[in-house]
Amino acid sequence: MTTAATQRPTLAAVAARAGVSASTASLAFSGAGPVSEATRARVLAAAEELGYAGPDPRAQSLRKGRSGIIGVVMEDRLQYAFSDPVNVAVLEGVADELGPAGFALLLLTDTAESVAGIALAPMDGVILIGCSRDLDVPVTAFRQRGIAIVAIEAEPLEGVVHIDLDNREATAAGARHLRELGHERVGLVTLPLGSAHETQPLSDGLIEGSNVHTTIQRIRGARDVFPDAPGVVAAGFSAEEGLAAGRDLLASHPEITAVIAQSDLLALGVIRAAEEAGMRVPNDLSVLGFDGIRLDGTTHHDLTTLVQPSVEKGRAAGRAAVALVEGGDARGESFSSELHLGSTTAPPRA
Amino acid sequence: MTTAATQRPTLAAVAARAGVSASTASLAFSGAGPVSEATRARVLAAAEELGYAGPDPRAQSLRKGRSGIIGVVMEDRLQYAFSDPVNVAVLEGVADELGPAGFALLLLTDTAESVAGIALAPMDGVILIGCSRDLDVPVTAFRQRGIAIVAIEAEPLEGVVHIDLDNREATAAGARHLRELGHERVGLVTLPLGSAHETQPLSDGLIEGSNVHTTIQRIRGARDVFPDAPGVVAAGFSAEEGLAAGRDLLASHPEITAVIAQSDLLALGVIRAAEEAGMRVPNDLSVLGFDGIRLDGTTHHDLTTLVQPSVEKGRAAGRAAVALVEGGDARGESFSSELHLGSTTAPPRA
DNA sequence: TTGTAAGCGTTATCAT
DNA sequence: ATGATAACGCTTACAA
Numbered sequence: 001m002t003t004a005a006t007q008r009p010t011l012a013a014v015a016a017r018a019g020v021s022a023s024t025a026s027l028a029f030s031g032a033g034p035v036s037e038a039t040r041a042r043v044l045a046a047a048e049e050l051g052y053a054g055p056d057p058r059a060q061s062l063r064k065g066r067s068g069i070i071g072v073v074m075e076d077r078l079q080y081a082f083s084d085p086v087n088v089a090v091l092e093g094v095a096d097e098l099g100p101a102g103f104a105l106l107l108l109t110d111t112a113e114s115v116a117g118i119a120l121a122p123m124d125g126v127i128l129i130g131c132s133r134d135l136d137v138p139v140t141a142f143r144q145r146g147i148a149i150v151a152i153e154a155e156p157l158e159g160v161v162h163i164d165l166d167n168r169e170a171t172a173a174g175a176r177h178l179r180e181l182g183h184e185r186v187g188l189v190t191l192p193l194g195s196a197h198e199t200q201p202l203s204d205g206l207i208e209g210s211n212v213h214t215t216i217q218r219i220r221g222a223r224d225v226f227p228d229a230p231g232v233v234a235a236g237f238s239a240e241e242g243l244a245a246g247r248d249l250l251a252s253h254p255e256i257t258a259v260i261a262q263s264d265l266l267a268l269g270v271i272r273a274a275e276e277a278g279m280r281v282p283n284d285l286s287v288l289g290f291d292g293i294r295l296d297g298t299t300h301h302d303l304t305t306l307v308q309p310s311v312e313k314g315r316a317a318g319r320a321a322v323a324l325v326e327g328g329d330a331r332g333e334s335f336s337s338e339l340h341l342g343s344t345t346a347p348p349r350a
Numbered sequence: 351m352t353t354a355a356t357q358r359p360t361l362a363a364v365a366a367r368a369g370v371s372a373s374t375a376s377l378a379f380s381g382a383g384p385v386s387e388a389t390r391a392r393v394l395a396a397a398e399e400l401g402y403a404g405p406d407p408r409a410q411s412l413r414k415g416r417s418g419i420i421g422v423v424m425e426d427r428l429q430y431a432f433s434d435p436v437n438v439a440v441l442e443g444v445a446d447e448l449g450p451a452g453f454a455l456l457l458l459t460d461t462a463e464s465v466a467g468i469a470l471a472p473m474d475g476v477i478l479i480g481c482s483r484d485l486d487v488p489v490t491a492f493r494q495r496g497i498a499i500v501a502i503e504a505e506p507l508e509g510v511v512h513i514d515l516d517n518r519e520a521t522a523a524g525a526r527h528l529r530e531l532g533h534e535r536v537g538l539v540t541l542p543l544g545s546a547h548e549t550q551p552l553s554d555g556l557i558e559g560s561n562v563h564t565t566i567q568r569i570r571g572a573r574d575v576f577p578d579a580p581g582v583v584a585a586g587f588s589a590e591e592g593l594a595a596g597r598d599l600l601a602s603h604p605e606i607t608a609v610i611a612q613s614d615l616l617a618l619g620v621i622r623a624a625e626e627a628g629m630r631v632p633n634d635l636s637v638l639g640f641d642g643i644r645l646d647g648t649t650h651h652d653l654t655t656l657v658q659p660s661v662e663k664g665r666a667a668g669r670a671a672v673a674l675v676e677g678g679d680a681r682g683e684s685f686s687s688e689l690h691l692g693s694t695t696a697p698p699r700a
Numbered sequence: 701t702t703g704t705a706a707g708c709g710t711t712a713t714c715a716t
Numbered sequence: 717a718t719g720a721t722a723a724c725g726c727t728t729a730c731a732a
Contacts, residue, residue: 008496010709021719026711033712034717053494057472058417059709061408062724068470069419069456078442082432092428095459104471105457106419113449120418121454122407122472144403146358240646296590360725371703376727383728384701409725412708 009050018046029055067122070098070321071106071147073138074129076195078109084237085265085293086310087130090152093314094127094321101322123147125321128154132194132212148324150317153214161324162332163317167214170306170337171221171260174288177304177339178258179225182347183286187256188222188231189245189266191215199244201252202231215262218290222260230256234266239298242269243276250277250285257348258286264293264305271301271344282346292340302342309335359400368396379405417472420448420671421456421497423488424479426545428459434587435615435643436660437480440502443664444477444671451672473497475671478504482544482562498674500667503564511674512682513667517564520656520687521571521610524638527654527689528608529575532697533636537606538572538581539595539616541565549594551602552581565612568640572610580606584616589648592619593626600627600635607698608636614643614655621651621694632696642690652692659685 015025020039027033028043035043046052061067072094075081082088098105106121110131125148128135139157142149149160156162178186190202193210200206207216222229230253234245242261246269249259259274261267267289274285281287281301292307313335320330365375370389377383378393385393397404411417422444425431432438448455456471460481475498478485489507492499499510506512528536540552543560550556557566572579580603584595592611596619599609609624611617617639624635631637631651642657663685670680 011711012709022709023711023713023720024718027718030711036717039717051494053491055711056412056709057470058408058411058415059724060711061472062406062412062708062726063710063712065408065724067408067472069472071454078445079438082438082441088429088432091432095428095457099459099461099463102470104421107445107455107457109445109449111449120407120452122411122417122419141403144401239648298589361727362725372725373704373727374702377702380727386701389702405727406725409708410727412710412724413726413728415708 008056009047009052011052011055014043014047014050014052017050018042026055061122066124066325068103069106069121069123070103070318070325071108071121071123071126072129073108073110073126073131075132076110078107080197080236081109081130084130084263086263086291086308089293089310090129090314090317093311093316094318095314096311097315097318097322101318103322103325124325125150127317127321128152129317130214132192132210134211148321150320150324150330152313152317153217155211155213161320161330163313163320164332164334165214165308165313166334166336167217168221168224170308170339171218171262171290172224173339174290174304174306175222175225175260177341178260178286178288178345181258181286181345183258184348185253185256186222186226186229186258186260187249187253188219188229189242189249189259189261189270190219190231190233191262191266192236193233197235199235199241199248200233201248202233206233218262229260234262234269237263237265239265239268239272242266243272244269246270246273247276250274250279256285258288258345260288262290264289264291264295264303267303267305267344268295268299271299282344284349286345286348288345290337292337301344303340304342304345305340306337307340308337358406359402361402361405364393364397364400364402367400368392376405411472416474416675418453419456419471419473420453420668420675421458421471421473421476422479423458423460423476423481425482426460428457430547430586431459431480434480434613436613436641436658439643439660440479440664440667443661443666444668445664446661447665447668447672451668453672453675474675475500477667477671478502479667480564482542482560484561498671500670500674500680502663502667503567505561505563511670511680513663513670514682514684515564515658515663516684516686517567518571518574520658520689521568521612521640522574523689524640524654524656525572525575525610527691528610528636528638528695531608531636531695533608534698535603535606536572536576536579536608536610537599537603538569538579539592539599539609539611539620540569540581540583541612541616542586543583547585549585549591549598550583551598552583556583568612579610584612584619587613587615589615589619589622592616593622594619596620596623597626600624600629606635608638608695610638612640614639614641614645614653617653617655617694618645618649621649632694634699636695636698638695640687642687651694653690654692654695655690656687657690658687
């Protein structure tokens with residue numbers, strides 16, 4: 001298989017062949033000015049003959065000062081990022097908005113390498129999703145380059161448009177639901193708090209050392225209602241990791257009657273851990289999730305959870321990024337979650 | 351939130367401020383030539399003062415004729431594409447290779463829109479993953495633009511480097527394993543055959559009207575051994591869709607003693623369908639998967655399956671793309687799968 | 701070691 | 717409706 005380093009034809013070549021000037025040929029392609037039908041046809045024919053596929057995006061980017069590319073920064077490992085259905089939904093939402101707006105989506109991961117690569121990619125804007133790292137460094141770099149920045153559920157940052165979710169309030173609402181049912185001893189199974197992907201007991205030190213906004217806010221919301229709730233930090237986003245965390249939590253805190261899990265997948269794992277330990281849900285243990293993803297067929301329970309508009313968050317981020325890049329300014333948006341009462345919460349055993 | 355349309359400083363400005371020529375400043379940044387330590391320091395200082403973040407990638411792309419961007423074309427809906435763990439693994443492999451090589455990854459979806467967007471994005475190369483569409487149109491467009499093309503498990507295409515998997519042979523090997531156990535009536539649960547994402551009986555017409563290489567090859571492999579095996583086409587990649595397909599297959603073909611599922615997730619669904627119908631696996635029904643993804647905690651079975659090197663495929667594709675872009679030529683690679691004997695296949699009930 | 705000059709392929713502005 | 721000209725911001729021979 002060979003790659004002929006054949007010289008690609010340029011607009012100038014096409015123009016020459018069509019017997020017009022380069023500027024006219026340009027107009028014929030962009031339709032940005034008045035060109036007679038006859039000349040346009042001649043130009044297009046010349047292009048066809050020369051195998052010219054249209055203006056070179058590289059030159060266009062330079063000339064227009066825009067590349068039409070918006071980057072999305074995700075968790076360091078893609079397998080990780082994509083194991084979270086919410087992340088995927090958000091990405092889908094972003095893509096939904098970018099495509100029609102004529103923007104392409106560049107996938108960046110939250111690694112030193114990739115953040116260096118940031119310097120290399122011709123991006124007009126960037127969207128930060130579920131990053132656990134410290135955002136100051138990349139954000140500063142983006143700002144310096146004049147790249148528009150949108151962040152989803154991040155701590156407030158200067159010059160960044162924020163797309164938010166009521167993580168704290170929603171979790172608190174879920175917690176109140178449990179308290180109203182009569183629960184007093186509640187445990188937490190949280191999403192990861194940083195890059196250390198291991199199951200571990202939740203401690204104040206861990207929280208302080210972390211900057212994973214979403215996880216922290218959800219912990220706060222739960223503790224707004226149950227200030228002393230113990231917890232276990234899951235090693236990841238999957239049901240398996242929820243299972244592991246659930247086992248730990250139930251073993252170390254046998255007194256609890258309800259678990260606030262920070263995602264539906266984690267909740268699913270917790271339910272498995274409970275059933276494994278011979279408990280029934282919700283009779284012996286209530287379980288609350290977060291996200292509202294569809295878990296068809298994966299469980300026979302109808303999970304009580306906080307339903308959040310994942311795809312909408314992505315769309316909002318995409319729209320904001322496009323607006324910023326197109327010179328307008330964008331306001332941040334705030335989304336809220338709704339408590340879905342399923343069959344996994346009930347009053348505690350008498 | 352505002353976006354100051356402040357004029358970004360240019361290399362020329364930095365050079366002026368440092369009292370050197372633009373070319374020297376360029377060298378100071380790229381390190382591509384001899385620059386005295388003193389001048390370099392001066393240039394860097396000037397850059398710092400002006401808030402210059404380094405050469406503009408847009409200008410670099412034009413000048414160098416390369417953008418450092420490689421596109422990856424996936425299934426039309428990202429939620430779809432990412433619901434297949436193999437796709438995700440492949441993508442991870444691609445990212446593994448691109449990052450260190452200094453390339454960024456552009457995510458494209460297999461839609462008319464996106465394929466049009468192809469025209470807009472400054473890509474140096476492109477990798478085609480699990481596309482169900484007709485590839486001729488996009489491939490022609492890429493070729494015309496001089497974009498290097500790598501395809502994973504696609505029908506042979508002129509001027510495209512192929513990364514292959516022994517789909518047919520591996521499936522045939524799995525099928526022989528079943529035959530050796532004594533199975534004679536075997537059913538198929540296949541991956542989607544096109545964009546029609548619905549559960550439906552497998553028919554010759556469907557196969558002929560389709561160009562989903564992988565699915566077709568795996569069907570052929572199965573029928574190399576069981577020529578008349580009936581089948582059901584799943585509506586997607588997930589266990590839920592395997593469940594639906596499994597139900598259909600078991601209902602319409604109660605005589606079968608084994609199922610060849612085209613992915614582990616589908617196999618998982620088939621196992622659920624069987625258990626739901628009161629059959630035990632493998633006693634009443636043998637189930638064979640494909641992929642060898644880890645299904646920890648999701649099932650109590652050790653799935654008999656064909657283990658394929660998903661991440662490696664991605665890496666190979668990434669390497670090939672980089673090699674092509676860097677002017678070398680790349681040979682395609684062919685990977686093979688290995689039969690893992692688990693506990694889900696056994697001789698048929700006597 | 702540093703500077704000069706010539707583009708890379710396109711589009712925007714301004715004439716004609 | 718079309719053309720000439722000048723950038724866009726950078727890199728790279730080549731000259732000094």
